[in-house]
Amino acid sequence: MDLSQLQSALASKSYEKIADICDEVMLQVEAHHFPKVASRGIVFQEEWPYAIHLLGHIYVNDLNSARFLWKSIPQGIKESRPELVAAWKIGQCLWNRDYAGVYGAIRGFEWSPEVIGLVTTFLDALQQGWTLDSSSQMLTVSKPKITTEQKLDPSKLQRLTEFVFHLEH
Amino acid sequence: MDSVEALVAHVQALSGNPEEVSHLHSLLKQSEDSLRSQASRLFPFLEQLDPSKHSLGYLYLLEAYSSGPLLEEQASGYLLTVVEFIDSCSAEQIRLAPDKFTSVCKSFKDQVMQLEVAIRGVAPLRTAIRKLQTSSEHLTTLHPDFLLLCLLSKCYKAGLSILDDDIFEVDQPRDLFLYCYYGGMINIGLKRFHKALECLHNVVTAPMTSLNAIAVEAFKKYVLVSLIHNGQVPSFPKYTSGTAQRNLKNYTQPYTDLANCYATGKFSELETSIQTNIEKFQADNNLGLVRQVLSSLYKRNIQRLTQTYLTLSLQDIAGAAQLKTPREAEMHVLRMIQDGEIFATINQKDGMVSFHEDPEQYKTCEMIEHIDSSIQRLMALSKKLSSIDEHISCDPAYLTKIGRERQRFDFDDFDSVPHKFLQT
Numbered sequence: 001m002d003l004s005q006l007q008s009a010l011a012s013k014s015y016e017k018i019a020d021i022c023d024e025v026m027l028q029v030e031a032h033h034f035p036k037v038a039s040r041g042i043v044f045q046e047e048w049p050y051a052i053h054l055l056g057h058i059y060v061n062d063l064n065s066a067r068f069l070w071k072s073i074p075q076g077i078k079e080s081r082p083e084l085v086a087a088w089k090i091g092q093c094l095w096n097r098d099y100a101g102v103y104g105a106i107r108g109f110e111w112s113p114e115v116i117g118l119v120t121t122f123l124d125a126l127q128q129g130w131t132l133d134s135s136s137q138m139l140t141v142s143k144p145k146i147t148t149e150q151k152l153d154p155s156k157l158q159r160l161t162e163f164v165f166h167l168e169h
Numbered sequence: 170m171d172s173v174e175a176l177v178a179h180v181q182a183l184s185g186n187p188e189e190v191s192h193l194h195s196l197l198k199q200s201e202d203s204l205r206s207q208a209s210r211l212f213p214f215l216e217q218l219d220p221s222k223h224s225l226g227y228l229y230l231l232e233a234y235s236s237g238p239l240l241e242e243q244a245s246g247y248l249l250t251v252v253e254f255i256d257s258c259s260a261e262q263i264r265l266a267p268d269k270f271t272s273v274c275k276s277f278k279d280q281v282m283q284l285e286v287a288i289r290g291v292a293p294l295r296t297a298i299r300k301l302q303t304s305s306e307h308l309t310t311l312h313p314d315f316l317l318l319c320l321l322s323k324c325y326k327a328g329l330s331i332l333d334d335d336i337f338e339v340d341q342p343r344d345l346f347l348y349c350y351y352g353g354m355i356n357i358g359l360k361r362f363h364k365a366l367e368c369l370h371n372v373v374t375a376p377m378t379s380l381n382a383i384a385v386e387a388f389k390k391y392v393l394v395s396l397i398h399n400g401q402v403p404s405f406p407k408y409t410s411g412t413a414q415r416n417l418k419n420y421t422q423p424y425t426d427l428a429n430c431y432a433t434g435k436f437s438e439l440e441t442s443i444q445t446n447i448e449k450f451q452a453d454n455n456l457g458l459v460r461q462v463l464s465s466l467y468k469r470n471i472q473r474l475t476q477t478y479l480t481l482s483l484q485d486i487a488g489a490a491q492l493k494t495p496r497e498a499e500m501h502v503l504r505m506i507q508d509g510e511i512f513a514t515i516n517q518k519d520g521m522v523s524f525h526e527d528p529e530q531y532k533t534c535e536m537i538e539h540i541d542s543s544i545q546r547l548m549a550l551s552k553k554l555s556s557i558d559e560h561i562s563c564d565p566a567y568l569t570k571i572g573r574e575r576q577r578f579d580f581d582d583f584d585s586v587p588h589k590f591l592q593t
Contacts (some may be wrong), residue, residue: 027292027327031252064360097503121322159541165549 016058180226208237224262260300288322306337316351362398
């Protein structure tokens with residue numbers, strides 16, 4: 001199982017790439033999984049970094065993939081990995097739009113050094129739109145809309161010219 | 170007839186360059202029957218060959234072997250061999266025998282499905298498609314098999330790398346039907362309803378002289394996804410085949426009924442319609458989608474409110490949308506705001522919702538990029554269409570038909586038609 005790409009993504013904090021890397025490596029591992037001898041080989045699932053994989057999906061807000069992944073994990077593994085269960089709790093809260101629950105799920109668990117960076121970065125990004133009204137103790141959540149006005153550059157002019165040419169012929 | 174040993178020696182000797190390979194190809198074709206009759210002994214010979222250098226020879230042996238009965242204890246070894254072959258084979262060599270390559274991949278897929286380990290076939294079939302295709306615009310017979318494995322293993326995203334390619338060349342019409350149908354299902358799984366509709370639309374409007382089961386099933390899903398995504402089912406476009414227009418609805422009555430009830434906007438009517446036909450929806454494996462149709466009705470009703478009101482209380486929204494409590498209305502409105510389906514603010518203090526205009530000014534970098542890439546796509550498509558048009562104007566079958574109808578028109582209309590096609 002070649003997890004070097006995953007490790008370098010984690011090291012360089014490219015958290016948005018983690019889900020795709022994990023998905024791809026998993027497909028490759030599955031494809032080459034047939035044991036050469038017809039006996040049960042080592043089941044790779046026990047070595048698979050499911051928590052990181054799940055958090056990778058959550059990080060890019062791909063809750064559908066997170067759900068499918070969770071459903072595919074063998075029950076025994078779910079029961080023996082508390083970090084995995086804690087990661088899923090985040091996903092569940094996000095699915096139900098329970099943002100206070102997300103905060104609680106993240107803050108309420110002692111994450112391993114591998115994932116602590118991912119989880120805290122995710123929480124920071126999520127909290128950007130939050131304001132707490134201390135008088136009424138209400139949390140307002142609004143998605144910040146980051147927009148940049150258009151910049152004109154020569155390549156756009158080129159493309160527009162091509163388009164006009166195309167329309168006239 | 171060459172013995173297998175002699176054949177293997179030929180393969181090793183004649184795989185160095187295209188001329189040798191071409192000579193080898195004829196030898197292999199001559200030995201086909203001999204190989205098949207000795208199918209069960211062939212496996213050990215594969216070890217004498219290099220799948221990347223001797224791809225064509227390897228393919229012939231592998232295909233002959235796979236055409237024979239596969240014993241259970243040989244299954245794993247065989248599957249791993251196929252995976253490694255697909256990974257390392259030379260695309261140029263295997264494209265000389267596309268039917269054999271396809272046959273090996275199909276029996277691989279069958280095995281993988283039988284063992285219920287669809288996920289193990291996803292990466293290999295994806296690689297196989299890329300090697301078999303003459304270009305990314307070419308639909309092979311392996312495309313639907315690949316999507317089927319993605320569906321069975323729920324690896325929907327893996328399907329996208331193939332599904333997002335535009336197809337302009339099709340080997341077999343049946344492959345296109347299946348490919349688009351499965352593609353629709355994958356997009357449904359990913360909740361890309363817009364893309365799902367495109368795929369299903371292609372099945373429903375594809376040329377057909379007789380109705381097929383794939384088109385019927387695609388139409389059922391098309392109705393449901395149209396309701397979820399657009400709130401209505403569009404009428405058939407003009408280019409839909411007469412067969413489809415006349416017959417599809419006869420086989421999908423429960424779905425047409427559902428669409429009619431949806432149009433009333435009344436929740437209770439829709440629920441009744443669903444209950445009446447629930448076994449049929451279940452048998453068609455469409456119950457999940459049907460439930461999504463039901464919940465989309467709330468959204469539709471709330472969206473309609475934004476067109477009439479500037480502000481509305483959660484209580485009134487609940488009433489208008491036939492929800493039980495203001496709290497439920499709040500949940501729905503909140504979700505719709507977060508999903509960008511409406512523009513509104515909820516004031517929890519007084520329970521009022523204010524509806525806003527779409528703040529999109531169409532001036533942002535993102536929007537410019539979006540418009541720009543659409544324009545690029547359209548220009549490329551237009552060029553493609555022109556070249557297809559030119560290609561057809563040179564097509565003998567087309568020219569013959571035009572030539573036959575020549576008397577009905579002036580000679581000047583057809584100066585471009587060569588004389589040999591101008592027959593009565």
